[in-house]
Every structure is written in structure tokens, then in C-alpha cells.
Amino acid sequence: MEEGSNLLMVLACMILSWIFFHRWQQRHTKGPKTWPLVGAAIEQLMNYDRMHDWLLKYLAESRTVVVPMPFTAYTYIADPVNVEHVLKTNFSNYPKGEVYHSYMEVLLGDGIFNVDGELWRQQRKTASFEFASKNLRDFSTVVFREYSLKLSAILGQASFQNQEVDMQELLMRMTLDSICKVGFGVEIGTLAPHLPDNCFAQAFDTANIIVTLRFIDPLWKLKKFLNMGSEAILDQSIKTIDDFTYSVIRRRKAEIEGAQETHKNDKIKHDILSRFIQLGQDPESNITEKSLRDIVLNFVIAGRDTTATTLSWAIYMIMTHEHVAEKLYSELKAFEEDWAKEENVSLNQYNAEDPQTFNQRAIQFARLMSYDSLGKLYYLHAVVTETLRLYPAVPQVMRYT
Structure with a gap:
């Protein structure tokens, strides 16, 4: 018995010495x-x-x-x-490599952010062509304007009632609603005035967090095998995401096929999913329902958090640099007045204490925001660019060697 205790003592001393020497x-x-x-x-x-x-x-x-x-x-x-x-x-x-692909595959699949080589080049070429199309650009402009006005109404109401708001949460809701409308062509409504919970939005956020945690969790494969802990939660989140995504894909495919059969192509939507479904009708495209799922989810990931965090930091920087806020306001004010002169239009008068007149002026101003007009706002562009330099939306990019 005593000999066994001495052996354990020696073993413990060896381990402690090993750790001490390692740290030293x-x-x-x-x-x-x-x-x-x-x-x-x-x-x-x-x-x-x-x-x-x-x-x-x-x-x-x-x-x-x-x-x-x-x-x-x-x-x-x-x-x-x-x-x-x-x-x-x-x-x-x-390349991103097989390790990265295996960690992220459950969420990103074989989308553009999770593949290398020829598959990446094909997706990038197709995406670049589609995103440059006038139909998608015009559709996106309308969508982003619509949800910006919804956000403006919520912020205006909070201001009039002297309420605190979580700006980043509101921007996350706005960008998720916007990206889902542009990507899927559906309204998920997280930016409704009462800010409802949404199972897809919650599952999307949860899945994003857990797959990122895999990179520093050495036990994630064991948890996945045993279907326990964070991996069990991830499994449920992915099921929720896939149920929603595949149901939208099948419904949209049926709508497009019905519109084509009745020769009502003007009824086909211009969202990303609809565009890729039409591309998938080419027998040589090799676009499956799984491909559509991966393409659109990668697009959502690309545009949601990156846009929301950049806007959050931009607003923070503007609020903490008064001279920047003044110059930005002057540029937007001059832009609005020049438009009114060119179009011979009277700007709506508003009372800063009256929500109705304030919202009417905001709606009138929003109509000026288009893909082309934004290119004239040079100081705004500089503000966003400097924000991205100081607080990059994607601060880490992983590669394999």
C-alpha cells in the first residue's frame, strides 16, 4: 500500500515538474x-x-x-x-483547406466561402455576373430603402418617447430582414415594430456562434459523435435553418415553373434564389437544391453581420466625432436641396416634435437614395471607408498551409 502511495507521489512530482519546466x-x-x-x-x-x-x-x-x-x-x-x-x-x-471546410460544412456547405480551386472560381464568376445585373441591383435598392425606413420609424418612435435602444440589435434585425428579402425573396419580419422573435434568425445566430467555437474547442468532434452539448444545439439549429431554406426553395421553384408555363415571366421575382433557380434549369449547370441552399446561406452570412457591425461602428464614430457629424449632415442636406432644385420639388416641412411630419420627410429623403445617387456622397463614402479601416467587418481570414 505504502509502495503504491510512493509511486503516485513520484508520478505527481514528475508531472508537476514537467508542467513547471514547460512554463519556465x-x-x-x-x-x-x-x-x-x-x-x-x-x-x-x-x-x-x-x-x-x-x-x-x-x-x-x-x-x-x-x-x-x-x-x-x-x-x-x-x-x-x-x-x-x-x-x-x-x-x-x-487555400481554406479541408480542416476549415470540415468545421464549417454543416452551415456553409459547398458555398463560395467554404470551397477552393475551380469550384470557388465558378461560383465567384457566376455571382459577380448576377450581382452586377440591373434587375438585382434595382431590386436590392428598393429592399434596403424599405427596411431602412422601418428602422427609421422605430428609432424615431424611441426618440420621441425618450427610450433607450440596442442599436446593434436593431441593425442586425434590419440587415437580416434585408438580406433574406434580397436572397430568398421572403419577409421574415424581425424588424416589425414589436421586434418579434424569429426561429430562423435565432437558429442562424446560434449556428454561427457554435461553428466558430469549433476552432478552439478540441472536444467538438467527440460532442458531435455523442450528440451532446453545443453540438446537439447546433444540430437542432441547422435543422431549423434547413427546414426554412428548403421550403422556400421548393415554393419558389414551383412559382417560377408556374409562371413559365403560363408565359407570365414578369411575375418571376428578382431575388438571388430566383435568379439561381433559373440558372439551374440549364441541364449543364449542375445546380441542385443543396447548391441553392449553400449559395443563398453564404450570401446571407456575407451580407448580414458584416453590414450590421460596420453600421454600428460608423454610427458610434460619428456620434463621438462632432465635426464629422456636422460635415456629414451638411453633405446630405446639400444633396437633398440640390435634388429639390433640379426636380423643382418642395421639400416637406417637418416639426422635430411631430412624428408624422418627421416620418414624411424621412420618406421623401429616402426616395433620393439609389445606387447611382449614393456614388455622389463622397464624404459619406469616406466615413464608411475609414470605419472599415479602423474596425474591419471581417477581422480574421483563415487560410491553410
Whole structure:
């Protein structure tokens, strides 16, 4: 019995010595401190909710930071020359890779953000052509204007009643509604005045969080095999997303086929899904229902969070820089007055204390917002561009070597 206790004591001392020596070797290391076997996973998990700030602290000390993890290691680079080398000069040498694809496949499938090589080039070429079409551009303009006015009405009401609002949440709702309308051609209504819950929106957010967590959770494959914890929640979220997406795809296919049979092609919608369904009618296109699901969900992911976070930061920066707010207001005011002179139109008078007249003026101003007219707002463009420089909408891009 005593011999067994002594053996355990020796083993414990060896393990503690191993850990001490491992940590002592890192006393001059600039990057994250690691532990035997698990690497920096513990530190990453502890900082999950402030991941970008955590990385920025290390990147401020060194433009290249290595984060060892179980079975792999992540190398973060922030030097502009190296970033250009990876994302532009030698783009083909740095694919997303099979690991990234396996982590994200459950949500992104074989969409443009989760594939490499020829499949990526084909999707990019098709998407570039479709997104440049006048029909989609005009349709998108109408949709974004419609939901911007809904947001304006909610903010106006809150202002008149002196209520606090969560600006980022409202912008997330606006961009999700807008992107789903442009992508699927459906109204999901999360920006309704009473701000209702929506099962698709909740499942989409949950799935996004959990697949991202996979990159720092060494146990996710075990949890997936056992269908427990976050992976069980992810499974339910993906089911909700797929049920909604496939039902919309099948309904839209039936609508398009019905319109074509009755020669009423003017009834076909101009959303992304409808456009790709029509492309899929070509026998050589190889576009399946699964392809349609992946294409549209990748589009939603591309346009929802990125737009909302950029708008959130832009509004924050404008509010904290009074001279910027004044110059931006002057540009928009001059733009509106010039339009009124050119069209010989009287601008609606409004009372800042009267919601009805204020909303009428907002509606009149919104009519000026088009794809072409936005190109004339140079200072607004500068504000958005500088916001993206300071707070990039996609602060991390993963590549495999």
C-alpha cells in the first residue's frame, strides 16, 4: 500500500515538474502561454468573448503570433506585406483547406466561402455576373430603402418617447430582414415594430456562434459523435435553418415553373434564389437544391453581420466625432436641396416634435437614395471607408498551409 502511495507521489512530482519546466521555457515568449497537451486552448476559451482584443494585445507586440492548439497550431499575421502575399500575390497557394471546410460544412456547405480551386472560381464568376445585373441591383435598392425606413420609424418612435435602444440589435434585425428579402425573396419580419422573435434568425445566430467555437474547442468532434452539448444545439439549429431554406426553395421553384408555363415571366421575382433557380434549369449547370441552399446561406452570412457591425461602428464614430457629424449632415442636406432644385420639388416641412411630419420627410429623403445617387456622397463614402479601416467587418481570414 505504502509502495503504491510512493509511486503516485513520484508520478505527481514528475508531472508537476514537467508542467513547471514547460512554463519556465516560455518566460520570454511574446505569444500566448501554453500548457502541455492542450496548448493555448485554455487561454483562448477564457478569452472567447473578447477574442479580437485578446489577439490584438499579442499582435501589438509582434506582427506574427503563433497559437498552439491540440493537434494543430494557428499562426496570425498582421504585417500588410505578409497579408498581401497570402490574400493576393500568392492567393492560390493558401487555400481554406479541408480542416476549415470540415468545421464549417454543416452551415456553409459547398458555398463560395467554404470551397477552393475551380469550384470557388465558378461560383465567384457566376455571382459577380448576377450581382452586377440591373434587375438585382434595382431590386436590392428598393429592399434596403424599405427596411431602412422601418428602422427609421422605430428609432424615431424611441426618440420621441425618450427610450433607450440596442442599436446593434436593431441593425442586425434590419440587415437580416434585408438580406433574406434580397436572397430568398421572403419577409421574415424581425424588424416589425414589436421586434418579434424569429426561429430562423435565432437558429442562424446560434449556428454561427457554435461553428466558430469549433476552432478552439478540441472536444467538438467527440460532442458531435455523442450528440451532446453545443453540438446537439447546433444540430437542432441547422435543422431549423434547413427546414426554412428548403421550403422556400421548393415554393419558389414551383412559382417560377408556374409562371413559365403560363408565359407570365414578369411575375418571376428578382431575388438571388430566383435568379439561381433559373440558372439551374440549364441541364449543364449542375445546380441542385443543396447548391441553392449553400449559395443563398453564404450570401446571407456575407451580407448580414458584416453590414450590421460596420453600421454600428460608423454610427458610434460619428456620434463621438462632432465635426464629422456636422460635415456629414451638411453633405446630405446639400444633396437633398440640390435634388429639390433640379426636380423643382418642395421639400416637406417637418416639426422635430411631430412624428408624422418627421416620418414624411424621412420618406421623401429616402426616395433620393439609389445606387447611382449614393456614388455622389463622397464624404459619406469616406466615413464608411475609414470605419472599415479602423474596425474591419471581417477581422480574421483563415487560410491553410
